[in-house]
Amino acid sequence: MKRRPTIIDVAKQAGVSKTTVSRVITGDGANVREETVQRVQEAVEELGYTHNAVASSLRTARTNIIMLSLPDITNPFWPAVARGVQDRMEKEGYAVVFANSDWDTEREKMFLEMARRNRFDAILINPVHVSNDELKATHIPTVLIGSHEGFPDFDIVGSNTYGATQLALTHLYDLGHRRIGLIRGRRESRPGHSRLRSYTDFLQEKQIPLDNSLIMRVPFDENGGRQALQQLLSLSTPPTAVLAANDILAIGALQAAHEAGISVPDHLSIVGIDDIFAASATTPPLTTIAKPQYEIGKQAAEFLLDHLEKEPALSLSKRPFTPRRHLFDCTLQQRGSTAPPIN
């Protein structure tokens, strides 16, 4: 039957006003005598008072909660990013709500709505279907994760996907490969297509004719990778090397190769992108382009904190806003799945 104690109960117990208690609790320490602070803290202790963040939020219009919206939490890439976000945000006292859109448009929008209703302080999102304008309409400070184009109004943290692709292709080229397949994810539907553009640019530069039958487009999962490779192997002249848009696809391809009795890297080289945990667990271990996942998350949090320090309302509307881009460079993680082609 006993109610949770409120700030007023504490005030009564300590013989001060609720205002003073509030001052002590918010650590707004300024202008409170040390002795009074003591008295209040004792009262808090005695009554087992816990600050009511909800009431506080109502008054201050700040919840200290941010939302992290991701397409697929089961791709290990994202948990790694999330950890970077969390480590940074928690240090500033923010809680992180995960939103797992699962590639679904409706869910993604539903989460934006949730962020609005719950007055979350900010949004961190790898947008899948949602547009620049839809994000702007939330009026919530937002930072994007991923190298997407078409979002002129937001800070973006990601990795240099174009460069990563070049890196991978150069590696294969230097090994002697000339016929290189590309396995793309079907979701990669944004304007930009950095990987594809990078691929065609590379071929052009090296004066290798573009062969569209070498470009596969499949669902972003293991099976997608597997199917793509099967199809590539069935060509009259199959590629001697394959670049997959991410490690999940690459691992699927690797499995398909094993199943087909193709030896990797002897008869086929495979490169992935991301460097997720499983990449080093395959046999042979996967050569891949490493992205600094944790760092990406951390930097995104950093941008977000910049927005949060200012008046939330202002950050989007008032001052002329020059979006920042922070694209991390990627590095070649050479392991066992690549080798010179057999002649």
Add this chain to the structure above:
Amino acid sequence: MKRRPTIIDVAKQAGVSKTTVSRVITGDGANVREETVQRVQEAVEELGYTHNAVASSLRTARTNIIMLSLPDITNPFWPAVARGVQDRMEKEGYAVVFANSDWDTEREKMFLEMARRNRFDAILINPVHVSNDELKATHIPTVLIGSHEGFPDFDIVGSNTYGATQLALTHLYDLGHRRIGLIRGRRESRPGHSRLRSYTDFLQEKQIPLDNSLIMRVPFDENGGRQALQQLLSLSTPPTAVLAANDILAIGALQAAHEAGISVPDHLSIVGIDDIFAASATTPPLTTIAKPQYEIGKQAAEFLLDHLEKEPALSLSKRPFTPRRHLFDCTLQQRGSTAPPIN
């Protein structure tokens, strides 16, 4: 300069009272004329009103937010569980806050505090250091995930770890293995030690003498698994098979075997537990004991929802509480990392 519209603005616009607007918005549809509902909805539309969940929470003492506390989000096991939780909870309109304790006592406690202050409606936790009593002290409905003992006051959802271990050992035994190593995680410090107990019980039943040098205890990561196997291989008579407490450890062991030039499964069999994504990506693919990760999360959510339907305050204190245990059975996922021993 324009404020966000409130329920009162909507009321004015629609020419009704705020109470009526509230009724419409909460979908408490009872006792509102259809025509009035229309009018209110139009007003909402016109003004671009969004419900303020914070204010609502203050009044109703419900936030519709739950916390999911996990030791390590980068172990793919947990995201899979989390997805089950999320799918179920979101359907009921709850948001899920992830808390990543990273095996750290302080962080785990800090998260409990956060849950209290933010008045989260419930907690779902795989407790690492926190005790039964500490959880009880939060006065927040809580359900545990994992097969931990020592928590008499809570519903628990997990898997039958003891049985899983038996399954794995039986598999190895049936293949002909008699000298079987065990790689345990160092964190497994709870009373119970289901895996260890299961292991010793099994040996006893099969009348195999216990050899403590076959039992390794290492950090719960890839490297732990690697080191453990190296040490096992350095024994004068190494085991012919190894059971690892989870797939991460098993994969580490697998890598160590490769590095040592030991062929798996010809010269050494390895079994893991969990069946995470990467388990099927290794070469040879890992034989493991599959746990229904998604289902575990879903069932945990189900238990939680039971608590949430009742008066939150009551569920813990009043009625005599009989904790429920839902331990899922595990299944042998036979892949390529196990085979009869060479004689």
Add this chain to the structure above:
DNA sequence: TATATAAATGGGAACGTTCCCATTTTAGCA
């Protein structure tokens, strides 16, 4: 000691809902 200034404290309004209770309107029925 009186006076000006700074520091410490307190009272009340406000944040935007929901809920209780009272009042008005509508429907049902003789």
Add this chain to the structure above:
DNA sequence: TGCTAAAATGGGAACGTTCCCATTTATATA
């Protein structure tokens, strides 16, 4: 048509803070 019951609606208080502003108390200065 009049009366009763039910349905629909509205006004105000309450949830637990924080913030504004006013007041009291302590400190420094002349």
